[in-house]
Amino acid sequence: ADLPDVRILATGGTIAGSAAKASDANDYKAGSIGVAALIEAVPELTSVADVSGEQIANIPSNAVDTALLLKLAKRVNELLADPKVDGVVITHGTDSIEDTAFFLNLTVKSDKPVVLTGAMRPATAMSADGPMNLLEAVQAAASPKMKGAGVTIVMNDYIAAARETTKTNKRNVATFRSTEFGYLGTMVEGEPVLYRKSARRHTSSSEFDVSKLTDLPRVDIVYAYAGSDGRMSEAAVEIGARGLVAAAMGNASVSPEQEKSYGEIMKKGIPVVMSGRVPEGDVILKSGAKKLGYIEAGNLPPNKARLLLQLALTTTDNPEEIRRIFTEY
């Protein structure tokens, strides 16, 4: 039969991790098994799709950097532009999988499925979760039902939108949860069953083009807590930040010293996006904070607001334009 053509791009992580003992699910080395071995461990893949692997990196995902994000986005765009390719799966460490997924959600120029997956237990572990996650990711990427769904994370039977998904448990296999707007769907007996669509711009309707970029503007995140002052934000500007993301307490809540520092930074034309430590709910500024000129992050967490601000700064410095971007993506 003519099976869908699915390309697997491997970047490392625990799914490619190995430990000395099957009982060890903690003290292992992430990114030690190559893509060929990942595919070989799941012989069922060959009845789902015509799969082929490509090793993009083999690292734990805390080592993913801007260069790798750009490399991945460019490679995915190249592959999906080929009419022969039906979908892409990316194996990735779970620590930053949501960051990479959201970045690709904003920079992949295609409606074809792009599915990220990973594992919480290394490949050598008893009850390793990687093989089933890889199978379900390939099943999703091979399915025409996933067309236009945006970049997704498929793990533990759920199909989760890059924008709304976050790691919630440091060690448990059921770590990926969708924030308030839910999962897109679930994998049922090898088939995606979808319940919803994202209303936010992504993939083929995104305005961001990374094809000619070799770097992204520096954006730093400043964490707020009772007793924080303005020195971290000042230091970030000093080392070259072109924008800041405030990880505020509550709803846009930062200390008075921090507020003063942000006010001065915004006067210099450096945008400050107001996000927060609290995982759910949209940031809504009070009139005083609005006057200072913050940009509201909506419900984006700081790590994703940072990526969106970096991409926004590749196209504009105008706060009104950046504000529009934060309402559309």
Ligand SMILES: NC(=O)C[C@H](N)C(=O)O
């Ligand atoms: N479960 C994992 O994949 C965690 C690992 N430290 C990583 O992100 O690479």
